[in-house]
Amino acid sequence: MSFAIFVASPPDLPTAPTVRRFDNGLTIIAEQMPVEAVNLSLWFRVGSAVESDDINGMAHFLEHMIFKGTSQLPIGEFERRVEARGGVTNAATSQDYTHFFITSAPQDFATLAPLQIELVMNPLLSDAEFERERPVILEEIRRAHDNPRRRTFYHSMELAFEHLPYRRPVLGPPAVIEALTAQQMRDFHSYWYQPERVTAVAVGNLPVEELIQTVAAGFDQAIAARSTPTPARNGHGSLLRSAPEASFATVARREVTDPSLQQARLILSWRVPGLAELEDTYALDVLVSVLGRGRTARLIKDLREERHLVTSVSASNMTYWRQGIFNVAAQLAPEHLETVETAILRHIETVRQTPITGAELQRVQTQVANRYVFGSESPRDRAGLYGYYQTLTGHVEHALNYPEKIQALTPEDIAHAAHRYLSASAYGVLTLRPES
Numbered sequence: 001m002s003f004a005i006f007v008a009s010p011p012d013l014p015t016a017p018t019v020r021r022f023d024n025g026l027t028i029i030a031e032q033m034p035v036e037a038v039n040l041s042l043w044f045r046v047g048s049a050v051e052s053d054d055i056n057g058m059a060h061f062l063e064h065m066i067f068k069g070t071s072q073l074p075i076g077e078f079e080r081r082v083e084a085r086g087g088v089t090n091a092a093t094s095q096d097y098t099h100f101f102i103t104s105a106p107q108d109f110a111t112l113a114p115l116q117i118e119l120v121m122n123p124l125l126s127d128a129e130f131e132r133e134r135p136v137i138l139e140e141i142r143r144a145h146d147n148p149r150r151r152t153f154y155h156s157m158e159l160a161f162e163h164l165p166y167r168r169p170v171l172g173p174p175a176v177i178e179a180l181t182a183q184q185m186r187d188f189h190s191y192w193y194q195p196e197r198v199t200a201v202a203v204g205n206l207p208v209e210e211l212i213q214t215v216a217a218g219f220d221q222a223i224a225a226r227s228t229p230t231p232a233r234n235g236h237g238s239l240l241r242s243a244p245e246a247s248f249a250t251v252a253r254r255e256v257t258d259p260s261l262q263q264a265r266l267i268l269s270w271r272v273p274g275l276a277e278l279e280d281t282y283a284l285d286v287l288v289s290v291l292g293r294g295r296t297a298r299l300i301k302d303l304r305e306e307r308h309l310v311t312s313v314s315a316s317n318m319t320y321w322r323q324g325i326f327n328v329a330a331q332l333a334p335e336h337l338e339t340v341e342t343a344i345l346r347h348i349e350t351v352r353q354t355p356i357t358g359a360e361l362q363r364v365q366t367q368v369a370n371r372y373v374f375g376s377e378s379p380r381d382r383a384g385l386y387g388y389y390q391t392l393t394g395h396v397e398h399a400l401n402y403p404e405k406i407q408a409l410t411p412e413d414i415a416h417a418a419h420r421y422l423s424a425s426a427y428g429v430l431t432l433r434p435e436s
Contacts, residue, residue, distance in 0.1 A: 017386055018208050019396055025196025026219055029386045029396055030211040031203045038109040038204025039379035040215065041101040042120055043387035045199075046192040048170040049095040049320070056165075057172015058180060058188050060093040061137050065185065066100070067091075068129040070122045072225075075129070078119050087112055095166050096321045097391050103380055106205045113202070114218035121193060121222040130182035138178070141171045148260050152267070152432055159254045159428045160269045160325045164245055195219060199390045201383040244323040247271050248426040259435040263311060264334040267327055268344055269428040272421045274323040275392045282405045283417035284317045284326055289364040290356055290414070291315040291347060292328060296363070298347050299328065309336045309343070321392050326422060334433050341429065351418040355411035368406045 017031035047059050069075040082089050087104040102116045144150045154169055161167035171177075200219070202211040248271065273280035292299045292315030303310045313330040328344050376382050389399040 016400060017203070017396060018212070019390070020212055022195070022216065024223070025194070025198075026216070027199045027390065028212050028215050029199065029201045029383075029390060030208045030215075031382065031386075032206060032208050032211070033203050033379055033382060034205055035379055036106060036205055037103055037379050038106050038202065038206055038211070039101060039103045039383040040109070040113045040116060041099060041201045041380075041383040041387045042116065043199040043201065043391040044098045044193060045096070045197050045391050046098055047094045047096045048168060048172070049165045049322070050192070051165065051168075051172075053168070054176065055172075055180065055184060055188065056168050057137070057141075057170075057177050058185060059098055059192075060170050060172065061133070061177065061180065062125075062185055062189055063091050063093045063098055063100075064133050064137065065125055065130065066120055066123050068126070068133070069124055070118055071124065072118055072122075073115065078115055081115060082112060085112065089116065093170055095170060097388075099384075099387065101380065101383065109202075109204070109206060109211075110214050113214050114221060117200075117215070117218035118222045118225075121219070122225055123189065125182060125186050125189060127182045130185065134177065134180075137171070138174055141169075141174055141177065144169070144171055148258065151258065152265050152430075155254065155256055155432065156267045156269060156327065156430050157325075159252065159430050160271065161323075162245060164242060164323060166320050166323070195223065199387050201387040201390075203379040203383040203386070242322060244274065244276075245271055247421070247423065248428055250426055252428045253431070254429070255431045255433070257435055258432050261432060261434040263331050264337055264434065265430070265432040266330045266332060266337055266340060267428075267430040268329075268341065269430070270326045270422050272317065272324040272326045273319075275319055275321045278393055278398060279405075280417070281317065281319050281324060282402075283409055283413050284324070284421065285368075286361070286364050286406060286409055286414055287326075287351065287418060287422075288315045288317045289367055290351065290360055293367070294363075298351075299344065302347070303330065303340060303343060307343075309340050313340075337431060337433075345424045348418065348422050349424040351415065352422060352424065353415070353419075355415040358411065361409070361411055361414070365407050365409075369403050372403045 017029050020028045048056060051058055067078070069077065079089065082102060085104060085108045087102055087108065089102040091098070091100040100116065100120050102112055104112045158167050200215050202215050272284055275281070289297065291297055292313060295301065295305060299313045299315065303313050310330045310332040313328070316327045316329070318325045318327065330340055332340055376385055385399045386396050390396045
């Protein structure tokens with residue numbers, strides 16, 4: 001493989017991994033880590049958000065089909081070889097990416113990594129296996145709709161997004177899955193699973209050059225075995241060209257009755273920046289902890305610990321690529337719904353008007369620093385961190401400077417973000433009530 005090389009060593013990041021981009025578009029990130037394991041994570045910038053409505057669910061369905069073998073690896077052979085050497089492999093599909101990984105002992109990496117690359121880049125996607133897997137996907141969709149938590153999430157996303165494809169389920173609707181064809185999947189794979197859309201991350205106890213060369217050789221071999229040209233883009237959505245949705249102009253309400261619930265659910269939502277506007281997300285991450293993470297967080301202390309109005313309450317900043325959603329969610333008795341909504345809005349208005357205390361900010365900054373350390377202790381953790389940020393922001397240094405960004409925030413920064421993005425008079429509110 002001929003390639004152009006540069007090694008990324010961002011300033012003030014003493015543990016920056018090596019980033020190497022090849023002339024076919026492939027990006028490889030590598031880091032030696034003194035843990036007796038190696039993780040290879042393959043990240044593709046393709047998830048349900050790039051799908052058009054008529055193929056919604058394709059990315060997830062394809063994730064399943066990837067494991068149905070290649071011309072070189074019969075069905076089950078990859079897993080057999082991984083398990084025989086004590087390795088672990090799995091995959092996941094989200095709105096913004098699809099992620100495959102394998103963790104092995106260092107001495108097995110050169111043997112197993114090319115197999116994973118072959119599996120992902122050259123799946124057979126046969127008609128027969130496609131039809132055998134379709135009922136599995138439909139059953140997964142059925143189980144998801146039988147899960148109260150998943151149903152609540154689906155309702156909240158439909159309210160939060162009017163147009164962006166994040167409002168649709170990653171699994172897709174049954175009617176679409178029933179209509180998909182194996183040829184559509186082959187076309188989808190051929191278009192999206194190209195080297196320029198891959199970030200391959202290898203972290204573990206092998207020299208960096210050995211990691212890079214093993215992965216690069218695996219891709220060389222897999223790409224050379226391909227025989228089909230890349231098709232024209234067809235049936236794919238246009239998330240990359242879509243603008244974020246405007247903030248709620250008023251209070252948008254949606255009420256649902258769910259007979260399976262024992263208690264009510266209340267979710268308040270605000271549209272906020274996503275990873276495409278990364279700098280605007282840090283203060284909102286701090287607000288999540290101030291309001292709803294830990295027993296001393298404002299909402300938890302007030303609504304659960306002191307007034308006992310809720311069974312649980314939490315805050316989250318769901319940061320998708322094109323747009324994020326800031327949520328406050330509570331589980332409570334139906335008779336407390338109005339009281340709790342009013343109380344949440346009062347807390348929102350307080351953080352909008354009055355900077356948080358230095359002690360609160362210090363608590364959150366300590367939490368963030370510790371979570372960063374705890375969340376990057378293993379090769380798999382580290383590879384996931386690097387792959388996520390490189391795939392969605394184009395810069396691995398964002399995986400490394402997150403604690404620094406949080407530490408630099410002031411109470412005034414937090415108040416400014418709350419004032420800008422969290423209106424107490426314009427938001428989405430989802431209410432789910434048990435059957436009377």
